[in-house]
Amino acid sequence: MDLELSESELAFQAEARSWLAANVPAQPLPSLDTPEGFALHQEWEARLAADRWSVVSWPREYHGREASLVEWVVFEEEYYRAGAPGRVSQNGIFLLAPIIFEHGTQEQQDRFLPTMATGERIWAQCWSEPEAGSDLASLKSTARRDDARGGWVLDGQKIWCSRAALAHWGFGLFRSDPEAQKHAGLTYFLFPLDAEGVTVRPIAQLDGEAGFAEVFFDDVFVPDADVLGAPGDGWRVAMSTAGNERGLSLRSPGRFTAAADRLLSLYAERPDPRVADRVVDAWLRAEAYRLYTWGTVTKLKDGGDIGAAGSVNKVWWSELDVALHETALDLLGPDAELESRWLDGYTFALSGPIYAGTNEIQRNIVAERILGLPREPKGAQR
Amino acid sequence: MRFELTTDQRDFAASLDALLAASDTVAVARAWAEGEHAPGLALWARLAEQGVTMLATEATPVEVCIAFEALGRHAVPGPWVESAAYLATELAGSAQEAIASGTVATVAVPPHTPYALDADVAERVYAAGRDGVRTATPGEPHVSVDRTRRLFSVAPGPVHDTADRSQEAFDLAVLATAAQLLGAGERVLADAVTYVKQRKQFGREIGSYQAIKHRLADVRIALDFARPLVHGAALDPAPRAVSAAKVACADAAYLASRTGLQVHGAIGYTQEFDLSIWITKIRALVTAWGTPAFHRARILDSLVGSHG
Ligand SMILES: Cc1cc2nc3c(=O)[nH]c(=O)nc-3n(C[C@H](O)[C@H](O)[C@H](O)COP(=O)(O)OP(=O)(O)OC[C@H]3O[C@@H](n4cnc5c(N)ncnc54)[C@H](O)[C@@H]3O)c2cc1C
Numbered sequence: 063m064d065l066e067l068s069e070s071e072l073a074f075q076a077e078a079r080s081w082l083a084a085n086v087p088a089q090p091l092p093s094l095d096t097p098e099g100f101a102l103h104q105e106w107e108a109r110l111a112a113d114r115w116s117v118v119s120w121p122r123e124y125h126g127r128e129a130s131l132v133e134w135v136v137f138e139e140e141y142y143r144a145g146a147p148g149r150v151s152q153n154g155i156f157l158l159a160p161i162i163f164e165h166g167t168q169e170q171q172d173r174f175l176p177t178m179a180t181g182e183r184i185w186a187q188c189w190s191e192p193e194a195g196s197d198l199a200s201l202k203s204t205a206r207r208d209d210a211r212g213g214w215v216l217d218g219q220k221i222w223c224s225r226a227a228l229a230h231w232g233f234g235l236f237r238s239d240p241e242a243q244k245h246a247g248l249t250y251f252l253f254p255l256d257a258e259g260v261t262v263r264p265i266a267q268l269d270g271e272a273g274f275a276e277v278f279f280d281d282v283f284v285p286d287a288d289v290l291g292a293p294g295d296g297w298r299v300a301m302s303t304a305g306n307e308r309g310l311s312l313r314s315p316g317r318f319t320a321a322a323d324r325l326l327s328l329y330a331e332r333p334d335p336r337v338a339d340r341v342v343d344a345w346l347r348a349e350a351y352r353l354y355t356w357g358t359v360t361k362l363k364d365g366g367d368i369g370a371a372g373s374v375n376k377v378w379w380s381e382l383d384v385a386l387h388e389t390a391l392d393l394l395g396p397d398a399e400l401e402s403r404w405l406d407g408y409t410f411a412l413s414g415p416i417y418a419g420t421n422e423i424q425r426n427i428v429a430e431r432i433l434g435l436p437r438e439p440k441g442a443q444r
Numbered sequence: 445m446r447f448e449l450t451t452d453q454r455d456f457a458a459s460l461d462a463l464l465a466a467s468d469t470v471a472v473a474r475a476w477a478e479g480e481h482a483p484g485l486a487l488w489a490r491l492a493e494q495g496v497t498m499l500a501t502e503a504t505p506v507e508v509c510i511a512f513e514a515l516g517r518h519a520v521p522g523p524w525v526e527s528a529a530y531l532a533t534e535l536a537g538s539a540q541e542a543i544a545s546g547t548v549a550t551v552a553v554p555p556h557t558p559y560a561l562d563a564d565v566a567e568r569v570y571a572a573g574r575d576g577v578r579t580a581t582p583g584e585p586h587v588s589v590d591r592t593r594r595l596f597s598v599a600p601g602p603v604h605d606t607a608d609r610s611q612e613a614f615d616l617a618v619l620a621t622a623a624q625l626l627g628a629g630e631r632v633l634a635d636a637v638t639y640v641k642q643r644k645q646f647g648r649e650i651g652s653y654q655a656i657k658h659r660l661a662d663v664r665i666a667l668d669f670a671r672p673l674v675h676g677a678a679l680d681p682a683p684r685a686v687s688a689a690k691v692a693c694a695d696a697a698y699l700a701s702r703t704g705l706q707v708h709g710a711i712g713y714t715q716e717f718d719l720s721i722w723i724t725k726i727r728a729l730v731t732a733w734g735t736p737a738f739h740r741a742r743i744l745d746s747l748v749g750s751h752g
Contacts, residue, residue, distance in 0.1 A: 063453070063506055064446055065679055071445070132445050330748045342740040345747060346673070346688050353672035356447035364448075374665050422654075428664055429657035433637050436652035 065356060067136065074129065075136045081113060082144035090403070094150040095271040100184075100228045103150035107181020117155055117179045124171075125179035131359050138314035145320070153225060154178040154185035158233050161250075165291040165299050174252070186226035186255065188234030188277050189300070191219060196423050198235075199244045199297065203279060205236035205251065213285040214238065216251065216259075219278050222417075226275035227264035229255060235296045248296035252288045259283075269409040313379045315352040321386050321407070322348035325393075328404075332393050340389045347382045354378075370431035373424040380414030380421060387411045447675065449510070457510045460494065464518035470718050476521035477591035481565045484521050485548065491520075492546030500532035500616060501544055505678040508616065509623040513674075516627025516729075519721045521592035523550035523561040525733065529620040531570065534577060534613035536605050539568070552580065552598045553614065556734045559586055559595035571600040572610060579604050590728035592721070614733075615686045621733045622686070622693040623674055625726060626667065629697030632704035632722050633663050640707050650707070659703045666696035684746040687739035694730040701726040 067075065091106065092099035110116035111125045119134045120126025129137065149155065155178060162174055177183040194201040203218025216236055226232060232255050239247030255262055259282035264272035291299035322345045329341045358368060358375070368375075387408035391398035398405070415421040429435045449457070467487055476484045491497070496515075499507045508529060515524055527549045532540060543549055550566040552559055554573070563569045563582035571580035580598035588595050637660060640651030650656050670692040677685035701723045705712045712719050730736065 063449060063675065063679060065676070067445060326747050333748075338744055339737070339740050342691075342743045342747075346692060346743065347669070349676075349688060350669040350673050350692060353447070353676040354669055356445060357672055357675075360446055360448040371668075374668050377661075377665050378669055422658070425658040425661040426654065428661035429651075432664055433633075433657075433660055435637065435641065435657050435660070436649050438652070438654070 067132070071130075071132055071136060074133045075140060078115070078137050078140045079144070081115060082140055082146060085109060085113075086144045086146045090145075091147045093271055093406075094148060095225070095227070095273045097228065100150060103147060104181045104184065106147050107149070107151050111180040116151070116181065117159070120159075120175070120179065124175040131362055135314060135316075135355060135359055139316035139319065142314075142316035142320035143323075150225070151178060151181045151184055153187045153229075154183070157187055158185050161290060161299055161302055164302060165250075169287070170252075170290065183231055184225060184229040186223045186229040186232045186275075186277075188220035188223045188226065188232040190222045192221050196420055199248075201235060201237060201248070203234075203236045204240070205238040205249050205284075207238070208283065211283060211285070213283055214249070214251065214289070216253070216279040216282040216284060219276060221276045222265075222274045223277055224274045224417075226255060226262055226277055227272045231255060232277060233290070235300055238293055238296070242294070245297045247294055248300075249293045250290040250296040250299045251284050252290055253282060253284050257282050257284075267409075268412065269406065313375075315348070315355045318348040318379065318382055318386065319352050321383075325386055325390050328390055328393050332395075334393055334395075337389060337392045340385070340392070344382070344386045344389045347378070347385065351378060351382060370427050373419075373427040374432070376418055377415075377421050377424045377428070380411075380418075383411040383414050384408075447672070449506070449675075453506060453510055456507065457514065460491075460496070460511060460514040461517070463490065463494065464514055464520065467518070469518040469520055470721060473519050473521045473592045473721050479594075485565070487520065488522055488548060489546055496524075497528045497532065497546050498544035500529055501540065505616060505619060505681050506675065508620055509674050509678045512620040512623035513627035513630075516624035516629075516725075517631045519592070519628065519631070519725055521562075523548065523566055525617050525620045525624070526550040526557075526561055527566075530572075530613045530617040533609055533616050534572070534606050535570075536607040539605065540607070542568070551577070552596075553617075556614075556738065557617075557732065558597075560598045561596075562594050563596035563598060564594060569596075569598060570604065571598045573600065575603065576608075576610075577604045577606045578602060588728050590724040592725070593728050611683075612681070615681050615683055618690050618733045618739070619674070619677055619681055619686045621729055622670075622677070622689040625690075625693040625697040625729050626670055626674055628722050628726050628729070629663070629667050629670075629693070629700035632697075632700040632719065632726070633660065633667065635719060635722075636660060636663075636700075636704040636707050656707055659707065663696070663700045663703050666692075666699050670696040684743050687734070687742045690734060691736050691739045691743070694736050697726045698730055 091102045094100050094103040107116055114125055114127045117126045118129040118137050121128060159178060162171055189198060191201045191203060205214040205216050208215050220234055231252060233252050235248045235250055237247060238249040259280040261278040263276045265274055265276060267273040325341060325344055387404060390404040391408055394404065426438065430437055472483045472487055496511045499511055527543050531549050531551055532543050535543065547568060548566045549568040550560045550563050551570040551572055560569055560582060569580045569582055571578050578600040579602060580600045583597040583599050586595040640656055641649055643650050673689040673692045677689040704719060705723055708719060711717050
């Protein structure tokens, strides 16, 4: 058992560190959910991609470096330590790309991955529906076969689609076989958000910004070439990324250890013994997450599968994120209510226990699949 | 980078676990609490044969943690931390050899460990102070919440030779206590899970109710994130890492004990029911070898220096 990086990993770390030191914008970029900030974040993605830092683990032909999993975690640590901008392309890179690599055709990989890597095309995840949140498999939006045109016609409504107000393309599940049972008969589609029949209506979030949106589909045509995986197999295809979302990819430990470091600096500036224990606990939980991740990386390197442990992970990072920010606000005292990076981080953190499968659902998964407790009387879980 | 136990380490853990599972450790602990030490001393000897008493000198802190997790899981009584972690590190020469080969010894290390555990059974009793380690004679007994922990005031005698490693000895004792808490927490969770799958109320297994499931899931999560802190500290037992492991294991095990008690209902509240052995042990170990407040302060000091 060891935590040593190899020589080549250390070299990779040094290269990433010096590139970031030279390139990270001195001033934080405006929010990526404003048109101006969105454009600046896209430029940042392009700059990352130009030197192969936007998708380090991808093949070289798609702007990657073929970095190992260890190197990926190392890069993420450096990225957040350097205070680099949030990733406007994260839905595509972290949630969609793994399924395109796994289930996409060669043609789809060549068509979709390069512009995802450069940030030229930003993707939105269109999974939830007004009546299908936690119970995602109860979704009602439909896909109707159109043999004449060689494709499908989509109808219905998606909601809470992050980035959709400004994003270019979406990915989501539609019911392609009304006769089939709940989880069967779903198909995974990719579609431009400016296609004919698509209406995007931004929704302001708690912080006032239109972080997510409703998307309405009114006879939207999607050619067969934009179906991901086999028709009717959408649930299985989609679930292969749900684990990514909760597990490692969306929330690498780097962002929390970096936030814990900032919390410690804040404490050093404004020490308050009444908050001291919580500062320690926030640091400690981030440290536990960092070490836990190396265990996960080892398992994956050995060819293992994270499985339901992704749910253990998700509850931890989402609650850790809230705790880190609440503690910072307590240190800020009466200034806590004023606009600040901590307050922005706090409002964002509040959504963590809700998205990517609520923490109640994750606890059900931990209890049923890890502890082996009896299943809920009925119902599906994402 | 390989942050997982090696095959040898896993095998060592499994063999200790098998030995302890076959040793009726509950009966051993109950006898120990009644002042009948023979079964506990016999078990001590068997564990010494397996090398548990020489891990601190002959192996690494990872093996020490593996052993103490097993001791906690099976609620093995006796001054294990005192002998096999603290004294094994701090004593030198023949005294150290005696401990490695299975001599039961104990120590008081004020202020965090003011009483010597099981000083009435230990062949050798010590007291650590600023000027080193002294031999000591047991005085007045004190009653612990954990009936298997028999605590004694000690009267220090002459100064004894040491390896002059009191800081490492203290930190290894803290880490071993953390691992013991982890094992105890795992045991309570396992027993609670077994129970809630059997016990029925309102026509259903109580484990199918979400209120119960979510509480047990939280215990699973807390223990899962305490373990890497133990292993991280074992690889590099710096004071901050050791304190982090102790705080996390104390919190997780305490959560396990509270939850374990709650899901058992009244039966869990009886001394006769075996769960009580772990619930009271966890409570005692939470404050043994440095309270959570002490360890949190030590972490904060190391992170931001003196903090007023
Ligand atoms: C900031 C943010 C960004 C998001 N981004 C996206 C996105 O990009 N794409 C997308 O498709 N979706 C997105 N979502 C939606 C998110 O996935 C859903 O909100 C989530 O799945 C929960 O669904 P719901 O909101 O309908 O709540 P509901 O499912 O109605 O749940 C409401 C409450 O009931 C609880 N509950 C429900 N079922 C159970 C059960 N079986 N047991 C116990 N408790 C239960 C839930 O835990 C929750 O507390 C986002 C949400 C947020 C907040």
